Amino acid sequence: MTDFPILPKNKIKRKPDRGHYDKETIYQILDEGLICHVGLIQDNSPLVIPMNYARQGDTILLHGAPGSRLLQAIKNGAEACVTVTLVDDLVLARSVLHHSMNYRSVVFFGRGTLVEEYNQKKEAFKTIVDHIIPGRWDDARQPSDKEIKQTYVVAIPINEASAKIRGGPVVDEEEDYALPVWAGLLPLGLNPAEPVSDERLDKNIQLPAYIKNYTRGNKT
Amino acid sequence: MTDFPILPKNKIKRKPDRGHYDKETIYQILDEGLICHVGLIQDNSPLVIPMNYARQGDTILLHGAPGSRLLQAIKNGAEACVTVTLVDDLVLARSVLHHSMNYRSVVFFGRGTLVEEYNQKKEAFKTIVDHIIPGRWDDARQPSDKEIKQTYVVAIPINEASAKIRGGPVVDEEEDYALPVWAGLLPLGLNPAEPVSDERLDKNIQLPAYIKNYTRGNKT
Numbered sequence: 307m308t309d310f311p312i313l314p315k316n317k318i319k320r321k322p323d324r325g326h327y328d329k330e331t332i333y334q335i336l337d338e339g340l341i342c343h344v345g346l347i348q349d350n351s352p353l354v355i356p357m358n359y360a361r362q363g364d365t366i367l368l369h370g371a372p373g374s375r376l377l378q379a380i381k382n383g384a385e386a387c388v389t390v391t392l393v394d395d396l397v398l399a400r401s402v403l404h405h406s407m408n409y410r411s412v413v414f415f416g417r418g419t420l421v422e423e424y425n426q427k428k429e430a431f432k433t434i435v436d437h438i439i440p441g442r443w444d445d446a447r448q449p450s451d452k453e454i455k456q457t458y459v460v461a462i463p464i465n466e467a468s469a470k471i472r473g474g475p476v477v478d479e480e481e482d483y484a485l486p487v488w489a490g491l492l493p494l495g496l497n498p499a500e501p502v503s504d505e506r507l508d509k510n511i512q513l514p515a516y517i518k519n520y521t522r523g524n525k526t
Numbered sequence: 527m528t529d530f531p532i533l534p535k536n537k538i539k540r541k542p543d544r545g546h547y548d549k550e551t552i553y554q555i556l557d558e559g560l561i562c563h564v565g566l567i568q569d570n571s572p573l574v575i576p577m578n579y580a581r582q583g584d585t586i587l588l589h590g591a592p593g594s595r596l597l598q599a600i601k602n603g604a605e606a607c608v609t610v611t612l613v614d615d616l617v618l619a620r621s622v623l624h625h626s627m628n629y630r631s632v633v634f635f636g637r638g639t640l641v642e643e644y645n646q647k648k649e650a651f652k653t654i655v656d657h658i659i660p661g662r663w664d665d666a667r668q669p670s671d672k673e674i675k676q677t678y679v680v681a682i683p684i685n686e687a688s689a690k691i692r693g694g695p696v697v698d699e700e701e702d703y704a705l706p707v708w709a710g711l712l713p714l715g716l717n718p719a720e721p722v723s724d725e726r727l728d729k730n731i732q733l734p735a736y737i738k739n740y741t742r743g744n745k746t
Contacts, residue, residue: 319593320595341613341627343563343576343611344574345563347567347570347571349535352567353565353607353633354563354607355609355633356563356609356611370540373539386572387565387573387574389574389576391563393561395722396658398659398662398666398737401668401669401673402662402668403674403677405658405659405666407560407561407658411576431622435625439618442622442625447621447707448621449622449623453621453623476724483726486731487666487667487731488723488727488733489723490721490724490727491722492659493718493719493721496716499712499713499715501710501712502712504696504709504711506703506709507708507709508706511706512708514708517712520712
């Protein structure tokens with residue numbers, strides 16, 4: 307896959323060795339994330355809202371009620387900054403100020419448009435549901451025309467994208483390695499606990515495999 | 527604790543029943559989160575950057591290299607929007623378009639200032655390290671004066687804050703409850719896996735209890 311061009315807006319200036327501009331890296335992070343943080347300018351102030359999303363080709367899909375201020379602003383042409391952050395490890399160094407975090411984040415900019423054509427819109431909903439819970443769409447009750455019409459979907463092109471990644475071990479000052487302080491990584495992951503069946507669920511309905519085996523990450 | 531006033535900027539307009547303005551709720555979410563997403567306006571575009579943080583009283587502390595564009599902008603008076611989002615459950619309804627997520631998020635606005643006084647700055651670093659890993663500060667090598675001087679800390683007052691919370695069970699259309707589709711919650715949490723000792727760690731150094739028992743949430 308091709309790389310995103312390195313432009314003033316997406317160039318990683320602090321710790322440039324952590325910057326990545328290739329689609330494969332960027333799309334892998336976007337495909338693993340569950341929520342993005344969407345930044346807009348509203349009434350001359352920055353506004354950052356968490357949203358579910360899914361990637362569809364070279365765009366990100368967001369959905370919500372037509373009354374959503376964020377979707378209205380995007381529909382009306384506002385520029386959005388979309389950020390997805392995955393936390394991988396706490397990095398415990400021997401000195402307090404060398405502590406760090408291993409993470410993977412993506413930032414991109416784009417102006418979105420409403421998805422209005424019926425089949426495209428239905429496909430967008432499928433993409434979002436299956437992004438969050440792969441396999442779920444085909445298993446649940448399909449949307450009615452009315453439900454599809456009642457919800458907004460916007461597509462934001464993934465432009466001026468970059469990823470920033472911190473991986474690897476602790477880095478300490480050479481003289482600190484001899485200190486009697488535990489050092490290492492504490493891996494963190496967004497992991498599922500035991501599913502909780504709905505109170506009104508028919509006891510004969512089995513837990514689906516895609517919930518039993520649900521995991522984020524390593525989706526490639 | 528007192529509530530934040532409900533102002534045009536922080537009023538929850540979509541699903542107002544999910545809005546909360548009391549400090550206890552808002553600070554509990556801020557104290558559980560590991561990263562915040564900071565929104566700024568830069569060159570007339572929105573910019574959203576993930577950052578570690580900690581709450582100290584009625585402010586949020588951020589730290590980083592003096593060269594950080596984000597810290598420079600905050601130091602120079604830029605307004606920031608800070609958002610912290612915790613994901614609790616995937617909500618699997620019987621119909622695809624009633625799927626949801628249980629989450630807790632906080633959004634607030636503020637203009638920050640540099641923390642420059644030596645003792646305040648050192649206390650700020652302690653607050654940040656102990657927010658991420660409670661108990662770590664006293665156990666690791668303390669910062670030198672030079673290290674403290676080489677890092678920036680900014681404090682952003684927590685103004686115009688609100689929380690938005692979706693909790694509770696699946697909500698389906700009444701006629702859908704009879705469908706043979708599994709429905710319920712899949713709890714998700716940012717959980718630690720096995721710690722990985724640094725390659726150069728002296729084998730006699732024991733894993734500290736605060737890492738062995740590390741957990742986010744339920745910190746109250």
